[in-house]
Amino acid sequence: MKRLRPERWTGQLLAARPGAPPASAGALRPRCVASRPRQLCLSARRQQQQPAWENDNDSFDVLQDGTDHARYPPLERLPASVAGYPSPLPERALKSAKLAALHARLSLPAKIPLQTMARTLVDASADENPQFNNANLAFVGHSLITYHVAEWLMCRYPRLPMNILYSAVYAYAGDEALHQVARSWGVESAAAPGGEVDPGLLQFSLDKPVTSIIKFGYKRVEAAYLEKFKWRRGISSRVVFDDDFGGVVDKTPGVEHEEPEEHEEREDDGMDDAEEGLSPSYTSYGTDETRKLAEKVHANFARATVGAVYAHCGRETAKAFINAHIMSRTLDLSKLFAFKQPTRELALLCAREDFDHPVARLLSETGRMSRTPVFVVGIYSGMDKLGEGAGPSLDMARFKAAMNALKAWYLYSPGDNVRVPSDMLAQDAKPWEPAHIDMGEIISR
Amino acid sequence: MSRVTRLRSAASALSTSSSPAAAAAGPRAAPATCLLNGQASTTTTRPQLWQSRLQTTTQQQQQRCLSTSTPRRETALSNADSLEADFVEALPPRRRRPKVKTDLVIPKGIAFVTRVDAIEDPSYKPADSGSGLEEIGGLANWWDKPGHWGPSKEFVAFGPLDKITEPAMLEVLTKRAVIEALVLKRFAAQKTKSRLAMAATGDKEELLKVVGVELAAGEDGAATLKEEAGFQAVWDAMTENLPKVAKGEPLPVSKPAEPPISVTEAQQLAVSWGSEWKQASLRDPVVKFYTAKRIQRLTGHIISDFKMLGINTVGNLLSQLIKPPKAKKLVEELEARGQLGELPNVRVYPRRVTPVDKEKMVGRWKIITRELEKRDLPVIGTGGYKKSVEMRWASGNM
Numbered sequence: 001m002k003r004l005r006p007e008r009w010t011g012q013l014l015a016a017r018p019g020a021p022p023a024s025a026g027a028l029r030p031r032c033v034a035s036r037p038r039q040l041c042l043s044a045r046r047q048q049q050q051p052a053w054e055n056d057n058d059s060f061d062v063l064q065d066g067t068d069h070a071r072y073p074p075l076e077r078l079p080a081s082v083a084g085y086p087s088p089l090p091e092r093a094l095k096s097a098k099l100a101a102l103h104a105r106l107s108l109p110a111k112i113p114l115q116t117m118a119r120t121l122v123d124a125s126a127d128e129n130p131q132f133n134n135a136n137l138a139f140v141g142h143s144l145i146t147y148h149v150a151e152w153l154m155c156r157y158p159r160l161p162m163n164i165l166y167s168a169v170y171a172y173a174g175d176e177a178l179h180q181v182a183r184s185w186g187v188e189s190a191a192a193p194g195g196e197v198d199p200g201l202l203q204f205s206l207d208k209p210v211t212s213i214i215k216f217g218y219k220r221v222e223a224a225y226l227e228k229f230k231w232r233r234g235i236s237s238r239v240v241f242d243d244d245f246g247g248v249v250d251k252t253p254g255v256e257h258e259e260p261e262e263h264e265e266r267e268d269d270g271m272d273d274a275e276e277g278l279s280p281s282y283t284s285y286g287t288d289e290t291r292k293l294a295e296k297v298h299a300n301f302a303r304a305t306v307g308a309v310y311a312h313c314g315r316e317t318a319k320a321f322i323n324a325h326i327m328s329r330t331l332d333l334s335k336l337f338a339f340k341q342p343t344r345e346l347a348l349l350c351a352r353e354d355f356d357h358p359v360a361r362l363l364s365e366t367g368r369m370s371r372t373p374v375f376v377v378g379i380y381s382g383m384d385k386l387g388e389g390a391g392p393s394l395d396m397a398r399f400k401a402a403m404n405a406l407k408a409w410y411l412y413s414p415g416d417n418v419r420v421p422s423d424m425l426a427q428d429a430k431p432w433e434p435a436h437i438d439m440g441e442i443i444s445r
Numbered sequence: 446m447s448r449v450t451r452l453r454s455a456a457s458a459l460s461t462s463s464s465p466a467a468a469a470a471g472p473r474a475a476p477a478t479c480l481l482n483g484q485a486s487t488t489t490t491r492p493q494l495w496q497s498r499l500q501t502t503t504q505q506q507q508q509r510c511l512s513t514s515t516p517r518r519e520t521a522l523s524n525a526d527s528l529e530a531d532f533v534e535a536l537p538p539r540r541r542r543p544k545v546k547t548d549l550v551i552p553k554g555i556a557f558v559t560r561v562d563a564i565e566d567p568s569y570k571p572a573d574s575g576s577g578l579e580e581i582g583g584l585a586n587w588w589d590k591p592g593h594w595g596p597s598k599e600f601v602a603f604g605p606l607d608k609i610t611e612p613a614m615l616e617v618l619t620k621r622a623v624i625e626a627l628v629l630k631r632f633a634a635q636k637t638k639s640r641l642a643m644a645a646t647g648d649k650e651e652l653l654k655v656v657g658v659e660l661a662a663g664e665d666g667a668a669t670l671k672e673e674a675g676f677q678a679v680w681d682a683m684t685e686n687l688p689k690v691a692k693g694e695p696l697p698v699s700k701p702a703e704p705p706i707s708v709t710e711a712q713q714l715a716v717s718w719g720s721e722w723k724q725a726s727l728r729d730p731v732v733k734f735y736t737a738k739r740i741q742r743l744t745g746h747i748i749s750d751f752k753m754l755g756i757n758t759v760g761n762l763l764s765q766l767i768k769p770p771k772a773k774k775l776v777e778e779l780e781a782r783g784q785l786g787e788l789p790n791v792r793v794y795p796r797r798v799t800p801v802d803k804e805k806m807v808g809r810w811k812i813i814t815r816e817l818e819k820r821d822l823p824v825i826g827t828g829g830y831k832k833s834v835e836m837r838w839a840s841g842n843m
Binding site for chain 2: 065066067068072073075083095096097098100101103104114190191192193194196197198201203
């Protein structure tokens with residue numbers, strides 16, 4: 001895993017906490033973009049309980065949206081300027097029922113203001129300004145989630161092979177898993193981002209996806225050839241170069257799909273060609289690409305929420321939040337394994353550990369001459385049974401038995417309630433007892 | 446400013462304005478059926494008429510027509526020139542209108558203006574046509590104009606046109622009406638006075654005197670005054686300031702006055718009485734009728750016969766008069782009770798949340814608007830587009 005520098009994570013975010021001094025006085029002054037019409041980075045307007053336009057009746061120009069305002073007066077008085085904003089103003093967060101409900105549903109501490117919750121719901125594709133989108137919070141959240149998941153997996157299953165560990169971390173902290181977490185929180189998404197949208201809705205745009213950097217990792221020099229020549233990426237190099245899930249960092253930050261010309265052409269063609277231009281995987285829920293983007297956006301929201309919890313409530317609360325919402329999910333680790341030559345691997349293991357050479361013995365069988373025979377084979381090392389497996393042929397049963405023996409080895413666990421290194425950060429932590437450290441994988445991949 | 450004065454009649458205008466009009470009178474000698482002849486005569490008579498040689502020419506002319514009736518003699522033509530010249534003198538002498546005593550504003554007589562040739566102002570330029578000139582005078586919509594009706598013709602209602610709706614005020618005036626109805630029944634023999642008293646409104650002093658008498662249910666439950674002396678006292682108060690009317694003269698009509706006490710005073714009075722007097726029965730039809738009439742005079746409420754049947758007590762009467770306040774909207778009720786307003790996860794909207802509002806909340810409305818405008822389609826409503834005609838044809842509804 002990566003070297004983490006927690007002291008540098010959320011200094012600038014902590015400055016946004018109402019009443020709190022900046023993390024490093026003066027050094028981390030929020031950078032305001034001068035061209036931006038709303039300069040809220042100093043959080044002066046952020047802390048106002050009542051938006052300025054609510055009381056300003058005279059010089060108020062209502063947002064004109066083509067509806068009859070005399071018959072249906074707007075439910076929320078919005079200034080005309082919101083039409084130009086890519087995301088809702090932070091003040092509006094205080095009046096959003098959806099946002100308050102989400103805050104309450106997640107049992108978040110009152111320390112986390114609704115404005116920050118509103119910010120976690122704005123994706124970088126909706127608002128590119130990093131002072132108003134959730135990219136920074138998601139970065140913090142992602143680091144925290146992967147750190148806690150990884151340390152827990154390492155302590156809980158010390159013999160996991162590295163690629164299985166990567167898969168397990170991804171299964172807990174990857175986009176698909178966090179997408180499900182965000183969905184289970186009951187977050188609805190807006191149809192299109194904009195200043196007039198309810199701040200309690202997840203806002204992102206599928207038309208102009210933007211890659212925000214939320215992960216550590218280096219871009220490999222040979223990144224272009226990996227795909228082209230199917231170059232091998234060894235596990236050791238993945239640990240050094242690649243991201244937290246062992247994936248290649250090949251995306252340049254910025255625009256993800258560089259097809260602006262194609263988009264323009266499509267617009268010119270009008271309605272008729274729109275359907276032809278769609279991908280074959282198109283359904284009423286979008287294409288594979290859009291679904292993937294939406295998953296990513298939802299995952300980033302979940303990460304940003306963790307980041308917000310950390311920024312406003314600190315380390316312990318964030319850890320508890322990750323435990324409650326992410327690590328509490330069930331993952332059957334034994335399903336992650338895939339063996340090519342389990343018997344050979346088991347033989348190597350026994351040789352390495354000075355066990356007797358493994359021997360497969362037929363324990364029982366039924367229907368050998370029938371259409372569906374079942375053989376039960378046990379693998380023995382001396383007098384110790386390492387594993388047992390059943391299969392429709394003798395070979396398959398032997399392989400199964402070897403796989404089970406290997407899984408039993410790899411999934412060794414010192415116990416349910418293992419201590420993890422971050423437990424030592426608590427105030428009155430007991431002295432650290434060294435965790436079990438395995439000597440390594442049997443077959444390097 | 447040049448103006449065309451409204452002339453007395455169309456006929457006079459024709460005869461005075463120009464000679465062709467006089468010539469038009471020429472073919473009147475022939476019946477309307479002989480058109481050819483009429484046209485011919487017009488062409489011949491016009492210059493002759495102008496040169497006052499019409500008489501001889503007309504006599505020499507042979508008039509042929511299909512009609513068997515003889516042409517009428519046109520006497521006016523004989524002195525056409527003098528008629529034109531002395532038009533004003535030839536008018537019949539003005540008859541005197543009989544003087545009518547009325548406060549209605551009646552249109553004035555005919556106004557004459559200076560003839561065009563008699564105007565000495567060199568800058569005056571007569572108009573060539575009537576188009577674009579301001580029209581003054583005229584009798585159109587005379588009676589619709591303000592100020593033309595005299596005050597005597599105004600409608601005077603028996604009760605105030607604006608009904609009194611204040612519950613406390615209605616209670617006070619109802620009590621007064623019931624008491625006065627009881628007294629009027631007692632003194633009905635004095636016809637003129639009781640009729641005058643029925644239409645009186647009285648001042649504050651009288652009101653307080655009347656209302657100060659205690660009203661209660663008698664032994665049989667019917668409404669009556671608690672003390673016998675009250676009848677006379679109320680009658681005195683009612684008849685004290687009545688106008689004097691000689692025998693045979695019609696009773697004076699007066700507008701209903703505003704209630705002489707304020708609403709706060711009425712509320713204090715109503716609270717001080719309690720509610721026992723409202724139990725008194727109003728089964729006596731005479732009392733009930735007098736009460737209804739007094740209530741109409743004092744409050745403007747007309748109680749229909751149907752409702753009158755259901756009114757058996759003073760309380761019933763009050764419940765008919767006092768309208769319960771309009772039910773509040775749910776939002777107002779919640780606001781008044783202070784419920785839900787504090788909850789951050791609940792939003793109470795002052796009106797129905799329309800589908801458009803929902804689209805706005807999720808940000809789709811701006812896209813819908815943009816796409817509709819791109820296609821020149823109306824954003825709200827159907828914009829005059831109807832259902833498909835072909836559907837109508839196919840279904841056989843032509």
